[in-house]
Amino acid sequence: MYCQGTYFYLDSEDRAIVSTTRNTVLVIQVPEPGGEFELVREYDLRDQVVPMSWPHSDSVAWVLPD
Numbered sequence: 071m072y073c074q075g076t077y078f079y080l081d082s083e084d085r086a087i088v089s090t091t092r093n094t095v096l097v098i099q100v101p102e103p104g105g106e107f108e109l110v111r112e113y114d115l116r117d118q119v120v121p122m123s124w125p126h127s128d129s130v131a132w133v134l135p136d
Contacts, residue, residue, distance in 0.1 A: 076088065076089060076090075076131050077089075080100070081097075084100055085097050085098060085099050085100065085110060086098040086100055089129075089130045089131045089132075089133060090130070090131055091129055091131045092116075093114070093115045093116045093118075093119045093129060093130050093131075094112050094113060094114050094115060094116070094130070095112070095113040095115060095130065096109060096111075096112050096113075097109075097110040097111040097112070097113075098110065115130050
């Protein structure tokens with residue numbers, strides 16, 4: 071479901087922006103020490119990704135943040 075070793079970045083509010091193998095992008099609040107991570111928002115991009123049959127595939131998890 072989630073991609074191990076994927077790139078992410080922190081936005082201007084220090085939230086992690088993470089792509090997944092489900093073709094979604096998660097916005098996660100990074101906690102202060104001792105706190106818990108919080109899912110702020112999930113963007114569903116499945117309708118924007120071209121479906122392909124195995125062994126070919128496409129995923130937003132392979133996109134590098136710019």
